[in-house]
Amino acid sequence: MTQKVAVLGTGKIGEALLSGMIRGGWATSDLLVTARRPERAEELRGRYGVEAVTNAEAAKAADTLILTVKPQDMGKLLDELAPHVPADRLVVSGAAGIPTSFFEERLSPGTPVVRVMTNTPALVDEAMSVISGGSHATEDHLAHAEEIFNGVGKTLRVPESQQDAATALSGSGPAYFYFLVEAMTDAGILLGLPRDKAHDLIVQAAIGAAVMLRDSGEHPVRLREAVTSPAGTTINAIRELEGHGVRAALIAALEAARDRSRELASGQG
Numbered sequence: 001m002t003q004k005v006a007v008l009g010t011g012k013i014g015e016a017l018l019s020g021m022i023r024g025g026w027a028t029s030d031l032l033v034t035a036r037r038p039e040r041a042e043e044l045r046g047r048y049g050v051e052a053v054t055n056a057e058a059a060k061a062a063d064t065l066i067l068t069v070k071p072q073d074m075g076k077l078l079d080e081l082a083p084h085v086p087a088d089r090l091v092v093s094g095a096a097g098i099p100t101s102f103f104e105e106r107l108s109p110g111t112p113v114v115r116v117m118t119n120t121p122a123l124v125d126e127a128m129s130v131i132s133g134g135s136h137a138t139e140d141h142l143a144h145a146e147e148i149f150n151g152v153g154k155t156l157r158v159p160e161s162q163q164d165a166a167t168a169l170s171g172s173g174p175a176y177f178y179f180l181v182e183a184m185t186d187a188g189i190l191l192g193l194p195r196d197k198a199h200d201l202i203v204q205a206a207i208g209a210a211v212m213l214r215d216s217g218e219h220p221v222r223l224r225e226a227v228t229s230p231a232g233t234t235i236n237a238i239r240e241l242e243g244h245g246v247r248a249a250l251i252a253a254l255e256a257a258r259d260r261s262r263e264l265a266s267g268q269g
């Protein structure tokens with residue numbers, strides 16, 4: 001069955017998903033987008049050849065509605081959409097924090113809702129998208145959401161109770177790695193390297209480490225031990241990281257991200 005999919009509120013994440021779906025072979029005639037600003041709608045039309053419509057038109061025309069506005073804008077979007085969404089539409093939320101019950105309470109009784117937390121590597125087909133169904137989502141609805149998000153990377157189903165933790169780990173996760181690269185590039189400058197060289201060294205070390213983590217089947221501890229020679233350089237660095245509480249800082253940071261996701265649950269911000 002051909003399914004028309006609309007991305008509503010096509011900002012950074014919405015565009016990443018849209019571009020991935022087109023790369024993955026979706027016909028642009030099966031895709032719709034909505035945007036708040038007319039210039040943005042025009043930009044998306046020009047860049048991808050997709051039709052840009054109003055939120056109400058998208059609700060009528062598409063079988064699957066993917067809502068990618070900020071959590072704080074979701075209540076307003078649902079107020080606008082609710083009168084136009086028949087109960088047989090699949091509603092997919094990409095927003096942090098907001099539970100499926102928030103949508104179910106505002107849409108026609110029985111509307112299936114799937115919650116997905118993806119991340120920006122969707123732009124390079126390396127997303128991690130974590131998927132949970134609401135109370136009316138069937139196996140078919142979850143499989144359809146997986147089909148869409150598998151096009152931009154990996155997917156994983158979790159109980160909805162784990163979504164705030166997933167948001168802290170993989171949703172926000174890329175930002176932590178960019179932060180580390182930024183900090184380590186500064187260290188390279190302190191050690192006398194030009195910024196561009198420091199950046200290239202750290203980025204390639206990150207890519208190499210990421211591929212080994214994914215493909216070697218080894219535990220991260222084993223991989224780190226293989227780098228850490230007796231009386232060598234690495235152990236001096238590790239001692240500093242432990243001394244500065246970096247492990248504890250990361251645990252606290254992810255806990256704070258999880259807590260913020262919980263706070264966003266009301267859609268008020």
Ligand SMILES: NC(=O)C1=CN([C@@H]2O[C@H](COP(=O)(O)OP(=O)(O)OC[C@H]3O[C@@H](n4cnc5c(N)ncnc54)[C@H](O)[C@@H]3O)[C@@H](O)[C@H]2O)C=CC1
Nearest residue numbers: 009011012013035036068069070071073094095096118119
């Ligand atoms: N940026 C990220 O790394 C990730 C973001 N998310 C979630 O994705 C959602 C979007 O985040 P971003 O793409 O970063 O934000 P963004 O601000 O780039 O995109 C949101 C877009 O929605 C539009 N919008 C707001 N209200 C609208 C309405 N009523 N009708 C049509 N368009 C409307 C805005 O103009 C904006 O272009 C958020 O809910 C966030 O929690 C999830 C995973 C990762």
Ligand SMILES: O=C(O)[C@@H]1CCC=N1
Nearest residue numbers: 095096167171172173
């Ligand atoms: O920072 C945020 O709220 C969004 C959700 C996960 C990543 N970015």
